[in-house]
Amino acid sequence: MPLEMSPASTEHWLEVLEAQGYRLTAPRRVVVEVIAQTDRALSPLAVFDIARIRYPQLGLTTVYRTLEKLEALGLVQLVHQANGCHTYIAAPAGHQHLLICEYCGRTLFFGGDDLGSLIDQIERESGYRVHEHLLQLTGTCPGCHTD
Amino acid sequence: MPLEMSPASTEHWLEVLEAQGYRLTAPRRVVVEVIAQTDRALSPLAVFDIARIRYPQLGLTTVYRTLEKLEALGLVQLVHQANGCHTYIAAPAGHQHLLICEYCGRTLFFGGDDLGSLIDQIERESGYRVHEHLLQLTGTCPGCHTD
DNA sequence: CATGTATTGAAAATGATTATCACTATCACA
DNA sequence: TGTGATAGTGATAATCATTTTCAATACATG
Secondary structure: OOEEEOOOOHHHHHHHHHHOOOOOOHHHHHHHHHHHOOOEOEOHHHHHHHHHHHOOOOOHHHHHHHHHHHHHOOOEEEEEOOOOOEEEEEOOOOOOEEEEEOOOOEEEEEOOHHHHHHHHHHHHHHOOEEEEEEEEEEEEOOOOOOO | OOEEOOOOOHHHHHHHHHHOOOOOOHHHHHHHHHHHOOOEOEOHHHHHHHHHHHOOOOOHHHHHHHHHHHHHOOOEEEEEOOOOOEEEEEOOOOOOEEEEEOOOOEEEEEOOOOHHHHHHHHHHHHOOEEEEEEEEEEEEOOOOOOO
16 A cells, blocks of 8 residues: 655646636745645644745735635645644645644555445445545654654 | 444433533433434534423533533544534444435444554554544435435 | 532633635736 | 736635633532
């Protein structure tokens, strides 16, 4: 099973945004750079704080709007937090399962193939059709556990 | 793999609350009854609206507080919604994975044993220690898909 | 019954997210 | 290179779920 870190794909993302007809504005570039260049899930406010260092006139509203677009395009993935707030992380295509370090926030992705047989079995037994699944693992990364 | 619906275990829940030193007050009884007697995940506001039919002087604050206690005791389980809000559903002990109908909200539980080998593998490959996992499947139940 | 404590619920506060809206930047085309 | 239509921006206000505050009440125990 391949384990991946989030990629630093600023240029690719900008191309995708452009191909969708979105304009490549300075605020969008800054937001894209911030979220593309970390392997941690960031809250909109965290993105805002980091991005404002480089682009002080940035508005929090624009951060929310840009993250929303990136998520709709599958470039960025939403991470569900226990408190109900959302954070976002750069997403490698087709990989939607997360392994999150509860101390430092470093996040790995892993493929969902292994869930296939489990889901097939559940569909047979329940009669449900499964359309979506949310799988997030939380624990400690090698740098954050001591034993 | 056993599939279970949420149990109607009002009496058991009240015993657990009492054993914890909590008082069995009228507002708590009503909240417990409402959440124990449905197999759908309910928002605190939904619980409030239903419970008020029987107990009009109930406060929404008490609903939040009671659900919080029930969740801490493992009697009720939190369901993560896409919009970031939370709903709650009666939880059979030791079963924490959910299969939710996106139309009617009817929810089944299934065991997490099948995840064990996947998690073992991920721990070996990543070096992480996995402490918690969130798995929610969403789809349509037999009554809600037509084909 | 008296007393200390848990509980309640109305109201206010909080905090994340979303909507509004006047202003600005960008792009296609003349 | 203008220029106008339109997408985008960001300050501000609004919204909405949740939490806190606090005075009043209910309960348990001596």
